[in-house]
Amino acid sequence: MSTTAETAVAATEFKGTLTPNPLICRLCKTPAEAAPVAICEHCLGPLDPAPNTDRILPSRQEIESREKSIWRYIEWLPFEGTPTLSLDTGFTPLVEAPRLAKLLGVAKCWVKNDSVSHPTLSFKDRVVATAINAAHAFGLDTIGCASTGNLANSVAAHAARAGMKAWIFIPDDLEQGKIVGTQVYSPNLVRIKGTYDDVNRLCAQVADYFGWGIVNVNLRGYYGEGSKTLAFEIAEQLGWRQPTAVVAPMAGGSLVTKLRKGFREFTEAGLISGDAPRIYGAQAAGCSPIVNMVQQDLQQVVPVHPNTIAKSIAIGNPADGIFAKKAIVESGGYGAAVSEVAIVEGIKTLAKEVGIFTETAGGVTVAAALQLAQEGRFKADDEIVLCITGNGLKTLEAVTDPSLSPLKDAPVIAPRLREVRSLVESMQGA
Amino acid sequence: MAISINLPTVLSKLAGGNKILEASGNTLGDVINEIALTYPDLAPRLKDEAGEPYPFVTFYLNDDDIRFNGGFAAPVKDGDEVTIVPAIAGG
Numbered sequence: 152m153s154t155t156a157e158t159a160v161a162a163t164e165f166k167g168t169l170t171p172n173p174l175i176c177r178l179c180k181t182p183a184e185a186a187p188v189a190i191c192e193h194c195l196g197p198l199d200p201a202p203n204t205d206r207i208l209p210s211r212q213e214i215e216s217r218e219k220s221i222w223r224y225i226e227w228l229p230f231e232g233t234p235t236l237s238l239d240t241g242f243t244p245l246v247e248a249p250r251l252a253k254l255l256g257v258a259k260c261w262v263k264n265d266s267v268s269h270p271t272l273s274f275k276d277r278v279v280a281t282a283i284n285a286a287h288a289f290g291l292d293t294i295g296c297a298s299t300g301n302l303a304n305s306v307a308a309h310a311a312r313a314g315m316k317a318w319i320f321i322p323d324d325l326e327q328g329k330i331v332g333t334q335v336y337s338p339n340l341v342r343i344k345g346t347y348d349d350v351n352r353l354c355a356q357v358a359d360y361f362g363w364g365i366v367n368v369n370l371r372g373y374y375g376e377g378s379k380t381l382a383f384e385i386a387e388q389l390g391w392r393q394p395t396a397v398v399a400p401m402a403g404g405s406l407v408t409k410l411r412k413g414f415r416e417f418t419e420a421g422l423i424s425g426d427a428p429r430i431y432g433a434q435a436a437g438c439s440p441i442v443n444m445v446q447q448d449l450q451q452v453v454p455v456h457p458n459t460i461a462k463s464i465a466i467g468n469p470a471d472g473i474f475a476k477k478a479i480v481e482s483g484g485y486g487a488a489v490s491e492v493a494i495v496e497g498i499k500t501l502a503k504e505v506g507i508f509t510e511t512a513g514g515v516t517v518a519a520a521l522q523l524a525q526e527g528r529f530k531a532d533d534e535i536v537l538c539i540t541g542n543g544l545k546t547l548e549a550v551t552d553p554s555l556s557p558l559k560d561a562p563v564i565a566p567r568l569r570e571v572r573s574l575v576e577s578m579q580g581a
Numbered sequence: 582m583a584i585s586i587n588l589p590t591v592l593s594k595l596a597g598g599n600k601i602l603e604a605s606g607n608t609l610g611d612v613i614n615e616i617a618l619t620y621p622d623l624a625p626r627l628k629d630e631a632g633e634p635y636p637f638v639t640f641y642l643n644d645d646d647i648r649f650n651g652g653f654a655a656p657v658k659d660g661d662e663v664t665i666v667p668a669i670a671g672g
Contacts, residue, residue, distance in 0.1 A: 190591050190667040195638050355666040359590050451636050454648050470668040
């Protein structure tokens with residue numbers, strides 16, 4: 152007879168079997184075997200997992216009866232069988248935000264709150280959950296990533312729990328919360344002198360040389376599909392329907408493409424109906440190559456050198472830029488790039504109006520939504536979801552930087568009632 | 582001393598299994614053209630019909646993305662290192 156403790160431990164060990172789907176090139180449609188490979192041999196385009204065309208799809212009731220994690224949507228994830236690792240990621244809250252709706256001039260607004268994602272407080276837990284299962288299925292014992300911080304945290308934590316080795320590469324100037332929040336899990340963490348784009352280039356070579364499962368390089372196809380669960384959850388949590396618009400941050404550009412894909416797949420399955428939401432992409436003005444493509448109708452990515460406090464989305468050479476622009480434009484959405492001060496104000500607005508403390512990428516999303524509202528991009532009857540993808544405790548530097556829009560110092564007083572009375576009176580008079 | 586070109590595995594298969602090639606020229610375009618002549622199977626993977634890089638392949642000259650330095654027109658000198666990397670995802 153097992154004890155409770157033994158049962159809890161067993162739940163973290165490998166069990167079940169999972170077979171990753173074969174791959175197909177997004178550009179030339181050439182098929183490829185399931186493997187830790189992300190590049191088409193024929194045209195060098197990105198490989199995606201082939202869709203699950205012959206799968207029996209569950210009903211709304213069947214999905215609702217399952218565990219509250221990303222795996223309740225297993226039929227739309229790139230595997231056959233039962234997941235073995237990271238079983239409890241996903242199903243974060245969808246929080247209604249009436250005061251934010253009023254600020255945006257729309258009928259309804261919700262925040263999809265991945266700042267409380269399990270286990271590392273960012274939406275990257277979704278993509279790592281799918282990537283680590285692919286890595287395990289391929290028999291890899293080492294995973295890794297190139298990261299702007301959140302992915303580093305997530306890969307380190309998921310690998311630690313699974314007992315896998317991790318090699319994680321980050322730019323050397325990341326926020327302390329991102330560095331410490333990775334190191335604590337004891338991965339092999341390497342800080343690279345350069346930008347994320349430099350780290351990314353290095354990791355492409357590392358994956359090629361060592362054969363490790365670098366989640367956003369050679370496991371990218373399986374990794375990216377995890378993002379769709381954000382759309383699936385939004386649709387289910389809204390009562391099996393779609394919002395009219397979604398605002399999401401953009402770094403490499405994958406998330407906005409997967410949001411669109413997720414809503415489309417649920418529509419094709421008959422689980423939801425109506426028009427697909429307009430997708431709005433948000434970037435910092437200091438690194439906005441995809442917004443530039445949308446606003447200037449560019450056909451190619453024109454890379455930029457990032458210069459922004461929103462380090463988690465500071466990617467100057469976005470791999471999915473072309474696809475992101477297409478998803479945004481086809482959906483009828485648009486892009487917005489926001490200033491550094493607006494990012495900090497966005498963080499503070501979300502905290503004050505919704506009670507959610509997000510990191511800089513979330514500040515970008517809120518600020519972009521406010522800017523788009525000012526530009527008249529939203530309608531009075533819009534029902535909007537903002538994707539908040541990371542937690543503010545990881546980027547405390549942003550809200551304390553004296554050169555931007557820092558929080559006010561809290562008063563320091565003696566432990567005397569009269570001092571509190573005096574303080575309250577002075578504030579009432581203010 | 583020549584210019585060295587680092588190929589990813591997916592491309593080295595088209596270059597006789599060589600992961601590092603050597604070539605010479607005044608611009609990166611010259612270097613790519615020389616490789617393309619030596620390894621005809623590799624040629625259509627390095628440049629499109631207009632002779633330009635594909636959007637999903639990034640060329641780095643030493644540490645710099647060539648799109649910041651004129652693309653294939655970027656000047657090169659002996660000892661330079663070119664790295665070819667398929668575009669990869671965010672993080």
